[in-house]
Amino acid sequence: MAKGVWIVAEQRDGAYRKISFELASTARKLADQLGEEVCAVLLGSGIEGIAGELGKYGVDKVYVADDAALEPYTTDAHATAVAKIVKENDPSILLLGASVQGKDLSARLVGKLATGMATDCTDVKIDGGKLVAFRPMYAGKCFGEVTVASTPQMASLRPNVFSIVETAKAGEVVKFDAGLDASQIKTKVLEVQKDTSGKVDLTEANIIVSGGRGMKGPENYNIIEELADVLGATVGASRAAVDAGWRPQSDQVGQTGKIVSPNLYIACGISGAIQHLAGMSSSKYIVAINKDNEAPIFTKADYGVVDDLFKVVPEFTQVCKKLLA
Amino acid sequence: MRPGGKENFNISILWNAGAGPADAAVRPLCIGKEDDVNIVACVKQVPDTEAMIKVKPDGSGIDEAGIKWVMNPYDEFGVEEALKLKEKQGGDVTIVSLGPARAMETIRTALAMGADKGIHINDPALEGADAYVTASALAAAIKAIPHDIIFCGQRAIDDDSGQVGSVLAEMLGLPSVTIVTKADIEGGAIKVIKPIEGAQLLIESSLPCVVTAQKGLNEPRYASLPGIMKAKKKPVDVKDAAALGVSAEVKAKVAKFVPPPARPPGKIVCGDDPAAKAAELGRLLREEAKVI
Ligand SMILES: Cc1cc2nc3c(=O)[nH]c(=O)nc-3n(C[C@H](O)[C@H](O)[C@H](O)COP(=O)(O)OP(=O)(O)OC[C@H]3O[C@@H](n4cnc5c(N)ncnc54)[C@H](O)[C@@H]3O)c2cc1C
Numbered sequence: 001m002a003k004g005v006w007i008v009a010e011q012r013d014g015a016y017r018k019i020s021f022e023l024a025s026t027a028r029k030l031a032d033q034l035g036e037e038v039c040a041v042l043l044g045s046g047i048e049g050i051a052g053e054l055g056k057y058g059v060d061k062v063y064v065a066d067d068a069a070l071e072p073y074t075t076d077a078h079a080t081a082v083a084k085i086v087k088e089n090d091p092s093i094l095l096l097g098a099s100v101q102g103k104d105l106s107a108r109l110v111g112k113l114a115t116g117m118a119t120d121c122t123d124v125k126i127d128g129g130k131l132v133a134f135r136p137m138y139a140g141k142c143f144g145e146v147t148v149a150s151t152p153q154m155a156s157l158r159p160n161v162f163s164i165v166e167t168a169k170a171g172e173v174v175k176f177d178a179g180l181d182a183s184q185i186k187t188k189v190l191e192v193q194k195d196t197s198g199k200v201d202l203t204e205a206n207i208i209v210s211g212g213r214g215m216k217g218p219e220n221y222n223i224i225e226e227l228a229d230v231l232g233a234t235v236g237a238s239r240a241a242v243d244a245g246w247r248p249q250s251d252q253v254g255q256t257g258k259i260v261s262p263n264l265y266i267a268c269g270i271s272g273a274i275q276h277l278a279g280m281s282s283s284k285y286i287v288a289i290n291k292d293n294e295a296p297i298f299t300k301a302d303y304g305v306v307d308d309l310f311k312v313v314p315e316f317t318q319v320c321k322k323l324l325a
Numbered sequence: 326m327r328p329g330g331k332e333n334f335n336i337s338i339l340w341n342a343g344a345g346p347a348d349a350a351v352r353p354l355c356i357g358k359e360d361d362v363n364i365v366a367c368v369k370q371v372p373d374t375e376a377m378i379k380v381k382p383d384g385s386g387i388d389e390a391g392i393k394w395v396m397n398p399y400d401e402f403g404v405e406e407a408l409k410l411k412e413k414q415g416g417d418v419t420i421v422s423l424g425p426a427r428a429m430e431t432i433r434t435a436l437a438m439g440a441d442k443g444i445h446i447n448d449p450a451l452e453g454a455d456a457y458v459t460a461s462a463l464a465a466a467i468k469a470i471p472h473d474i475i476f477c478g479q480r481a482i483d484d485d486s487g488q489v490g491s492v493l494a495e496m497l498g499l500p501s502v503t504i505v506t507k508a509d510i511e512g513g514a515i516k517v518i519k520p521i522e523g524a525q526l527l528i529e530s531s532l533p534c535v536v537t538a539q540k541g542l543n544e545p546r547y548a549s550l551p552g553i554m555k556a557k558k559k560p561v562d563v564k565d566a567a568a569l570g571v572s573a574e575v576k577a578k579v580a581k582f583v584p585p586p587a588r589p590p591g592k593i594v595c596g597d598d599p600a601a602k603a604a605e606l607g608r609l610l611r612e613e614a615k616v617i
Contacts, residue, residue: 017522072526074528075491075500075501075502075503076500079495099522100504100519100520100521100522101521103487103503103504104491104501104503104504106488107456107487107488107490107491107492107503108491108492108494108495108501110456110457110488110491110492110495111457111460111491111492111493111494111495111496112495114457114576115457115576116455116456116457116575116576116577116578117456117486117488117577118577119485119486119487119488120485120487132580135485136485136585137483137484137485137579137582138372138376138378138387138482138483138484138485139374139482139485140585141376141377141378141585142378142380142387142582142583142584142585143582143583143584143585143586144484144579144580144581144582144583145579145580145581145582145583146577146578146579146580147577147578147580148576148577148578149575149576149577149578150576186499186500186530186531186534187500187501187502187528187529187530187531187534188528188529188530189526189527189528190516190527190528190529191526191527192524192525192526192527193524193525193526193527194523194524195523195524195525199523200523201522201523203522204522207616207617231617249506249520249540249541250520252540255374255482256398256399256540257540263616264610264614264616264617274374274375275374281585281588284616285610285614285616286588286591287606287610293593298591298593299591300588300591301591302588302589302591302592302614303591303592303593303594303606303609303610303614304591304592304593304594305593305594305602305603305606306593307599307602308599311599312599312602312603312606315599315600315602315603315604316603316606316607318603319603319604319606319607320607320617323607323611323617324617
């Protein structure tokens, strides 16, 4: 019978992405309820050295395939390697991150493992020995409780939602052969263009300051950027601002942009259209600064300021400077 | 202007150029064979993004009364890319959709945009299909027709599950490139741009392959009036699960639909002076929410 809670860890350039620790901590919680082990799969090249670190977050065993063909990430190579080790060990639960890479890999694994998956979950639990995953559907307008009849029961977890908990376990490193043959790999990464801003990506940010059409023009985003700098935040935007060409597509939050869950989301001059709310309503705290007291964003906001953002935001930046000094 | 073959790929062409038609016109496409390209675009009919979603009292699903149905916005990008490819390269575009009778409207919309024919998979047994069942049905329909490239939306905005394109690719034994914002076909391969956290990747895949579309890929066209008239006469094949030989047994099931968790009512910071309000907001975030 299928046994064990497994995760696929995510690393980039030899360093773990935060989601890996979120996955490990969550898997530990589930495995304790089941009385089972937590195992992680770690893929890449020259990454064996970091494998054991996962033990700190509750992982009993880390299956590592260290192979040049696994770097950089390609769907074919990673899906083949994960499917191989998973099939050999038959876990009951398999968790991945709903990061860009995790979304791609997990969906391909659904096909390879002929199983079911709950995508982008915001909560998971065990009920009657089975995984029950809680996830937003219809852009967060309703939620679904998902169960998976086949094994492994797969779920991808929304980044930044699950807490990281340290639980020391062995983190025993077990090497395995990814079993790759070049003919299986039909995609190739030709180039990587890194964003040089040095900012944390919106999906991983703790604090986001977003500006919408109320910013009135690209030149005014400096007041948002100043606030973001003081708070160590990442700047986001509504689609109206992106479509107007004021901000790049990569800044767009919402149903057709990024889905974000920061600790704090500050919306400036954003009305709160349903498509925007879809991307940020799982934020822990929401602040709205808008001059229209009837703007729908106030229905989701924990704290609202009804006023001209051009007056409030610079003042608020000064306040934060003092608070954080 | 850029012959296919061995020359080095100039990434700036993809990265710096707009996605507009003018840019596209200067890039000759060559899929590596003389024949026309057989293009497939998968579409799903979903509630309009503005729709209010109400959960049925027994939690078995959503109440569909009063919902306006539209083509999934990400599928629109896929259809548009398919049509652009056809216009440059020659070939034909087949629309494949799984859905109830009303999904025919969405297929007709894609035909009105310029696609050539459709396959409508319609079977009550497939209602509530998960990604695996949906992909099996699409794969069975697509296997039966020639296919050089398949476009899907990166996810459907109803179940938001984002799996079908990749599972479909696996079932067809094809590579997949997902969530892409630019695509260029040349010399029997496809090059795409895929944004990831903090970077953009330029990825090459062999053809045939499955491409899943992200916003930014293009600006979907509207159907013209003559297009709508012509669409009525274009052929659409209707198939059920038995005809395709697929099992309707789902692997992932939404056991219960529930309304979103309620957020506690918010506080409005009162006063007339912006500076005082800013100070109070700072205090609340620091002392009450403890987030800064
Ligand atoms: C298929 C589809 C997908 C979509 N996807 C997305 C998405 O992913 N993300 C997204 O954001 N939108 C999306 N939209 C668009 C969405 O419907 C809205 O049009 C958009 O979010 C509006 O952006 P906004 O709030 O910046 O602009 P508006 O709605 O115009 O709001 C501007 C706000 O600024 C306020 N304001 C103006 N001046 C000031 C000032 N001086 N001080 C304070 N406040 C001020 C106004 O009171 C107003 O509330 C989508 C739409 C569709 C149809």
